[in-house]
Amino acid sequence: MAENSGKILVVEDECDVADLIAFNLERSGYEVLIANDGLVGQDLALRERPDLIILDLMLPGKDGYSVFKELRRDNRTAHTPVLMLTARAQTEDRIKGFEAGADDYLTKPFSPKELVLRVNAIMRRTEASPGAVEVTVGPFRLDKNSMSFYLVGEKVDLTSTEFKLLLFLVERPDSPQDRNDLLRNVWGYSDEVHSRTLDTHMKRLRSKLGDYANLVETVRGIGYRLNVS
CATH class of the missing domain: 1.10.10.10 (Winged helix-like DNA-binding domain superfamily/Winged helix DNA-binding domain)
Structure with missing residues (x-):
């Protein structure tokens, strides 16, 4: 039974991968938006204000790093958690992603179960902490x-x-x-x-x-x- 909630934007140009991600996230209770182009994904993020963004790095229209930088410059998405998803599996690429400010980094091919677990972990961390505000x-x-x-x-x-x-x-x-x-x-x-x-x-x-x-x-x-x- 679905136990999660929140809106997640998936920016991924491979339609089968995007659909696989959406299927698993929706089954876990999340609302999912999909963009297959960097520029479209950026515009959708600013308009819809998702709770989390899963961002591929190799995208048509505008590459993932450029999209990420623009999202961080805009007050509407400056603090929106981002999980970078890419075929770039070298340690140096992962380090670059984290140093850019990504909340997490997952390489392809990936386990849908692991992706959902990582999304759950990010969503828990971004919830308001108990106690004093x-x-x-x-x-x-x-x-x-x-x-x-x-x-x-x-x-x-x-x-x-x-x-x-x-x-x-x-x-x-x-x-x-x-x-x-x-x-x-x-x-x-x-x-x-x-x-x-x-x-x-x-x-x-x-x-x-x-x-x-x-x-x-x-x-x-x-x-x-x-x-x-």
């Missing part, structure tokens, strides 16, 4: 509902991944957080590719914290810690 620690204030971050009262734009990483640390101040715990919380699981890109995301996050970057400390052999004591 806003969390304030030191100079940081995070609004979970709007995924907005304020640094000493000034709004700073973070990607959804950067927001989730910072929130995990802010909710556990002064306590070292294991790399694997961070990976599982943000991406849903831990593997070598995610471990390598975790440091890249942290580097980008620190650059946005400016004079307060030193509050996010690297704990050698463990992971990271927010030091506000």
Whole structure:
């Protein structure tokens, strides 16, 4: 019995692949929209405001990376989770996808069951967290509902991944957080590719914290810690 809900946009030029994805997601309870062209997918994303986008990278009209960049520039889709789906299976390609800010990356051929599980994991992570809607620690204030971050009262734009990483640390101040715990919380699981890109995301996050970057400390052999004591 279907137990999920939410609207998912599939941007995939191979019709049989798009239909396979749609069938499995709809069977799991999701509403699915399909676009077989990059430009059409971009327009549909901005118009329909889906809860998640499954984005192929090799698309006619406009390639997936270009579509992704445009979606991140627009306030309507700046924080919409994106799962990149592509035949590019090299580790370097996956790293590039994560460094661009994708929430997940799945290579073809893929298991429909795995895709649904990954979609479920992303959807759970993007739901409003229980407890306080806003969390304030030191100079940081995070609004979970709007995924907005304020640094000493000034709004700073973070990607959804950067927001989730910072929130995990802010909710556990002064306590070292294991790399694997961070990976599982943000991406849903831990593997070598995610471990390598975790440091890249942290580097980008620190650059946005400016004079307060030193509050996010690297704990050698463990992971990271927010030091506000």
